[in-house]
Amino acid sequence: MSVSRHWLRLGGSWPNREYSRFVTAAGIQWHVQELGSGPDLLLLHGTGAATHSWAGLAPELAAAFRVVAPDLPGHGFTDLVAGENASLPGMAAATAALLEEIGVRPQLVVGHSAGAAVLARMCLDGAIQPAGLVSLNGALLPFGRMAAPFFSGAARLLAAMPAIPYLVALHATPRRTVERLLRQTGSDVSPEVVERYRSLVRAPKHVAAALRMMANWDLEGLARELPDLAPMLYLIACANDLAVPVAQARELAARLPEARLRLVPGLGHLGHEEDPALFAGIVREIAAELGVIDGLEPGATAAP
Numbered sequence: 001m002s003v004s005r006h007w008l009r010l011g012g013s014w015p016n017r018e019y020s021r022f023v024t025a026a027g028i029q030w031h032v033q034e035l036g037s038g039p040d041l042l043l044l045h046g047t048g049a050a051t052h053s054w055a056g057l058a059p060e061l062a063a064a065f066r067v068v069a070p071d072l073p074g075h076g077f078t079d080l081v082a083g084e085n086a087s088l089p090g091m092a093a094a095t096a097a098l099l100e101e102i103g104v105r106p107q108l109v110v111g112h113s114a115g116a117a118v119l120a121r122m123c124l125d126g127a128i129q130p131a132g133l134v135s136l137n138g139a140l141l142p143f144g145r146m147a148a149p150f151f152s153g154a155a156r157l158l159a160a161m162p163a164i165p166y167l168v169a170l171h172a173t174p175r176r177t178v179e180r181l182l183r184q185t186g187s188d189v190s191p192e193v194v195e196r197y198r199s200l201v202r203a204p205k206h207v208a209a210a211l212r213m214m215a216n217w218d219l220e221g222l223a224r225e226l227p228d229l230a231p232m233l234y235l236i237a238c239a240n241d242l243a244v245p246v247a248q249a250r251e252l253a254a255r256l257p258e259a260r261l262r263l264v265p266g267l268g269h270l271g272h273e274e275d276p277a278l279f280a281g282i283v284r285e286i287a288a289e290l291g292v293i294d295g296l297e298p299g300a301t302a303a304p
Contacts, residue, residue: 006203007031007077015055015196022077026097031077032070034102036062039292041283042106042128043069044095046113046139048210050076052196053112056276057283064284064293068104070095072118074209076200086212088222089125091118096127107292109231110134110283112272113244114213117222120233124225131290132232134283137244137269140226140252142219186242186268193273226256233259234286236279243269 011017019035033051035058045053050071058067071078073086073094084090095118099106109130111119116138122128178198182189200206226233233256237249246263253261262282264271272279287293 006205010199011077015052016058023098023102025101026094028073028079028081028094030070030079030098032068032098032102033058034066034068035059036065036067038065039107039287040104041065041067042099042104042109042119043067044109044111044115044118045072045075046115047213048075048200049112050200052076053273055196055273057272057280060276060280061283064287065108068102068106070098072115074212075206080205080209084216086209087216088117088121088218090216091213092121092125092127096122099128106130108132108134108283108287108290110136111138112136113139113269114217116140117219120222120226120229123229123231130231131292132234132286133229134234134236134286136236136272136279137238137241138235139244140219141223141248182270184242185270186238186240187270187274188268189270189273193270226252232290235259235261236264236282237261238264238267238269238271240266240268241271
């Protein structure tokens with residue numbers, strides 16, 4: 001199986017690359033990382049990210065779980081899909097096909113930002129039946145309801161212009177540009193994390209994937225169906241998040257009385273990349289509460 005030139009250029013230094021493999025499912029080639037043993041735990045990153053988002057968290061969790069983390073279509077080293085398949089239902093169906101191909105039945109799922117929406121859609125569609133869904137700064141509600149049609153329309157226009165991803169990749173290359181964009185999420189990440197994001201936005205395919213997701217993303221229907229969500233929903237919201245405000249998590253918690261809300265002080269939208277050990281503790285605690293794994297080991301620290 002051939003791999004992309006992007007992987008040949010960057011794969012040698014990619015985080016957790018020793019756990020990477022390439023799988024064909026839903027008509028595209030996926031980059032997937034799989035590590036550890038135990039109950040199946042699925043990690044889905046958000047728009048504009050890739051498996052590097054779990055660089056610190058995945059190894060922390062691998063002691064208790066079989067951790068499976070793919071690059072979503074078009075992101076990282078996974079093939080791009082047609083625009084209509086970059087919708088929320090399209091992403092959910094494609095990811096479900098991948099799980100079927102590699103034999104994964106997740107007992108717990110963790111999604112960051114838009115990744116949480118993909119997981120919620122998969123649960124509602126019956127594609128997966130985990131005991132719990134952990135939303136890390138999840139983008140589960142429409143942003144600025146009045147402005148949403150304008151932004152989706154603008155994204156569709158940009159996504160339809162083939163030169164745009166190349167222009168974005170060209171102008172996003174400077175380190176200062178990427179650092180500024182990441183600071184605007186409310187997170188203070190390491191130089192290594194900045195460089196990983198920089199390597200991604202230098203790839204026109206990755207930029208095109210993010211544009212296509214924004215162009216085809218519709219959370220109105222998902223928001224209406226969330227009360228029907230079967231797994232326990234855990235809303236983990238970082239107080240300094242400037243991308244998905246804490247108010248969204250509070251609103252969801254008010255709408256869904258059975259959902260569990262936990263606020264994490266001092267971190268931003270990329271909190272799981274700022275402090276992976278903290279979030280690993282949160283996930284393990286949730287898994288123990290649901291009976292997916294045994295209780296905390298002696299000496300382990302429960303999440304605040």
